[in-house]
Amino acid sequence: MVNTIFNRFIPNEVKFYPLFKQLSGVIIAAADVLIECAKTQNHDVHSEKYRVIKEYERQGDKIAHAIFDELNRTFITPFDREDIHELAMFMDDVLDGINSSAKRLALYKPKRIPESAVQLAMLIKEATLNLQHISEELESLKKKSETVRSYCKNLHDIENKADDVYDLFVTKIFEEEKDGVELIKLKEILYEMEKTTDIAEYVGKIVRTIIVKYA
Amino acid sequence: MVNTIFNRFIPNEVKFYPLFKQLSGVIIAAADVLIECAKTQNHDVHSEKYRVIKEYERQGDKIAHAIFDELNRTFITPFDREDIHELAMFMDDVLDGINSSAKRLALYKPKRIPESAVQLAMLIKEATLNLQHISEELESLKKKSETVRSYCKNLHDIENKADDVYDLFVTKIFEEEKDGVELIKLKEILYEMEKTTDIAEYVGKIVRTIIVKYA
Amino acid sequence: MVNTIFNRFIPNEVKFYPLFKQLSGVIIAAADVLIECAKTQNHDVHSEKYRVIKEYERQGDKIAHAIFDELNRTFITPFDREDIHELAMFMDDVLDGINSSAKRLALYKPKRIPESAVQLAMLIKEATLNLQHISEELESLKKKSETVRSYCKNLHDIENKADDVYDLFVTKIFEEEKDGVELIKLKEILYEMEKTTDIAEYVGKIVRTIIVKYA
Numbered sequence: 036m037v038n039t040i041f042n043r044f045i046p047n048e049v050k051f052y053p054l055f056k057q058l059s060g061v062i063i064a065a066a067d068v069l070i071e072c073a074k075t076q077n078h079d080v081h082s083e084k085y086r087v088i089k090e091y092e093r094q095g096d097k098i099a100h101a102i103f104d105e106l107n108r109t110f111i112t113p114f115d116r117e118d119i120h121e122l123a124m125f126m127d128d129v130l131d132g133i134n135s136s137a138k139r140l141a142l143y144k145p146k147r148i149p150e151s152a153v154q155l156a157m158l159i160k161e162a163t164l165n166l167q168h169i170s171e172e173l174e175s176l177k178k179k180s181e182t183v184r185s186y187c188k189n190l191h192d193i194e195n196k197a198d199d200v201y202d203l204f205v206t207k208i209f210e211e212e213k214d215g216v217e218l219i220k221l222k223e224i225l226y227e228m229e230k231t232t233d234i235a236e237y238v239g240k241i242v243r244t245i246i247v248k249y250a
Numbered sequence: 251m252v253n254t255i256f257n258r259f260i261p262n263e264v265k266f267y268p269l270f271k272q273l274s275g276v277i278i279a280a281a282d283v284l285i286e287c288a289k290t291q292n293h294d295v296h297s298e299k300y301r302v303i304k305e306y307e308r309q310g311d312k313i314a315h316a317i318f319d320e321l322n323r324t325f326i327t328p329f330d331r332e333d334i335h336e337l338a339m340f341m342d343d344v345l346d347g348i349n350s351s352a353k354r355l356a357l358y359k360p361k362r363i364p365e366s367a368v369q370l371a372m373l374i375k376e377a378t379l380n381l382q383h384i385s386e387e388l389e390s391l392k393k394k395s396e397t398v399r400s401y402c403k404n405l406h407d408i409e410n411k412a413d414d415v416y417d418l419f420v421t422k423i424f425e426e427e428k429d430g431v432e433l434i435k436l437k438e439i440l441y442e443m444e445k446t447t448d449i450a451e452y453v454g455k456i457v458r459t460i461i462v463k464y465a
Numbered sequence: 466m467v468n469t470i471f472n473r474f475i476p477n478e479v480k481f482y483p484l485f486k487q488l489s490g491v492i493i494a495a496a497d498v499l500i501e502c503a504k505t506q507n508h509d510v511h512s513e514k515y516r517v518i519k520e521y522e523r524q525g526d527k528i529a530h531a532i533f534d535e536l537n538r539t540f541i542t543p544f545d546r547e548d549i550h551e552l553a554m555f556m557d558d559v560l561d562g563i564n565s566s567a568k569r570l571a572l573y574k575p576k577r578i579p580e581s582a583v584q585l586a587m588l589i590k591e592a593t594l595n596l597q598h599i600s601e602e603l604e605s606l607k608k609k610s611e612t613v614r615s616y617c618k619n620l621h622d623i624e625n626k627a628d629d630v631y632d633l634f635v636t637k638i639f640e641e642e643k644d645g646v647e648l649i650k651l652k653e654i655l656y657e658m659e660k661t662t663d664i665a666e667y668v669g670k671i672v673r674t675i676i677v678k679y680a
Binding site for chain 1: 610628632633635636639642645648649652670673674675676677678680
């Protein structure tokens, strides 16, 4: 990060919000690759895509740490530092979930990837778009609280849909898959994807709590 | 909800506590149906009971949202808004856990439901009764902190018992169940039930933290 | 606990920090036994070691409750009570994770314990040492914030390593283990161990949030 004599004069707050937007951008990019990953049955492509996602995950870590560093020297109106800290930590956890999902896909090499995995990846993508919307409104959280609450509600609804996709998928493999190891492999991969929407929903809970706090 | 000119004069706080009692009432009702659900081996009954629980889950969601709405315009002495918000969110999560447990039962159609499932459902019921006791004392949390802490301790003990039931059950099916798919089905169902007592224990942790904060 | 007329004159804060050091000491002791437990293939030894860990778990519970009791009558500069409460709760959860791991080992009686289990136990031990370092610096959290943040980073790195060990292990048993029940047993045991490093990382997150709050 460039830290010349010039941007020393930029108030810290101004540097702070762009970091959140940057983080959500990286998360969306990773979610896009996860969709591509789920769409192919080619194990070599899975490994390639996983490497790309891993790279995004590292970038996300760096941005999150830049946020943490800013927090240690900035007073962010109107927030309490610890709330923003929590928000950044769990947004980064969404990225970790995407990374783990891709990792399992690449490592376990299941014989076939079911359509439900693609559906879950697309729900994850939808969740990350809502994280981006939230990031863009952080500066005006109080003024736009209704709008932001609607994004949080979306995260809740997406999690519910992901839950349904996962449960129907599990029900189906219980009926159809006779190979126990294959069954467990798929269940583990899709479980990690479903859990990623849980974490995104949790980010929504943090945001709603912040809104309640400063309402 | 009736919002006539009359109840505009009722202070907001007065409307607030009944919502918590209402929420805990719905959670208990759902827990009762889960017990009935676990007690039968009839898959049609499982589906029926699940539909009933699903309905409670929707009611719970509405009450939780009514609490959130109240919070956005009420000052609840002596609490910080965000603490009550967290409490309502995780109480609602207990209901979600009951719903997921019933959903898995209905969807996976296991050949037989073990006695341990009934035991877990009864422990969940016990946990929900403690949630109700806590809800009833919210108004006098400071005065009755010792009593409320004992309910939180109950939630902790119930979780420990559920843990033991789950672990013994798993040990047993590892020994007895030769059908791998059946084994996984039952494990997933009972795991969800055990996790529901974890969430109830977490509600207890939130309450204990609130007590510590205002002690 | 001795509570004579003499230690009544000791300021409460002075009694408070030693309890945290004591708690971390018990957690380390339990982690040591878990390593021994994972290193042997003898089921009788597993049961013995589990009983020892169970005993530590009970001691930990008592110390955590002593911390909670202190919190209810002490003003701990410079902390908000609820932060210290959360810290103690989740440190105690690390101990619960160690206990559950040993319990599963003792109950499930897997045919062989893989080397990865020993590696995970050693990573848990490493995590507990960092919890101890943090406990020792609690008194001077503000002055030594950089050092404490490095312990939190260690907890994060340890969790990442544990994640890798777990994922490689699972990939391997998917390839090698033909006995489905044995596969699930081992996965459940090692999963619990990996989750224990997750909780330790979460303690690090709490500490980092506290540092941010009082920075």
